[in-house]
Amino acid sequence: MAINWFRFSSPAAFYPLAGKLVPWFAGAAAVLTAIGLYIGLVVAPTDFQQGEAYRIIFLHVPAAWMSMFLYVVMAGWSAVALGYNTRLSAMMAQAIAPSGALMTLIALTSGAFWGRPTWGTYWAWDARMTSELILLFLYLGVIALRNAIDDPRRADRACGVLALTGVVNIPIIYFSVQWWNTLHQGATVSLTKAPAMASIMLTGMLIMSFAAWFYAIAACLARLRTIIVERERGAAWIAQLPEVKAIA
């Protein structure tokens, strides 16, 4: 089992690997989404307190988890890129930002459409919602900062520093429901307690979470491949790719 994993830190080696992985992750995401939505929208029983409105949970919680998780992964790759000056790690961070912003947007909008029937308002400036909105601004800030800097290697460093600074917001989002008195409810599922929900509902939510994971991996890898071609286009191996040679 002598796989040299460092080989894949080279864009030229990782590009074809990512290309092979994308369809598998995308396919797994599609299957899991179909199963998860069937459980969530059809099989799971009506909630005794919230009626049918709670069914937004199967979208809201996985998207909210992913929004935070992707930020941590993006910051992690940014740290590797800053520390070791590796191009691929910085490209990885670059590829994650738009998917993170997407998950944050879904968490916020699904939350708004859940809040209206259950709390009577689409939006409140409580700690959970405000910190999640700040997360969206952090993602948009990282994307905008990159677009504002022409030299990609300088953009890597600037975005890396911004992404790492923003990590402070993640524990604030996570613990906001404990630290402050929020309109948003506390955690339904945590690592330390038994989940406070029926098992079929939990099953649906976990399946949707894995679907969100696999979708995000597929989208980030697909975007990463595009970024690699864009940034390495002067390299000889790019010119030799069948998809580049096809017409040229």
Add this chain to the structure above:
Amino acid sequence: MTSFFAMNGYGFYIWSAYGIAVLAIVVEILLIRSHRKAVLAQARSTASDAAPDPLAATE
């Protein structure tokens, strides 16, 4: 079937939430595809610029 979509009166909220998510994901996929097409076209022109030009010798 109608009752499924009505969701006991919560249909508007549930389908709006899911609808926006589906729309956002479709937009993301289309953006990645169009960006990939543009980048591949760019790489093609870079590659053909770098390749020796057969007409260059005649000048």
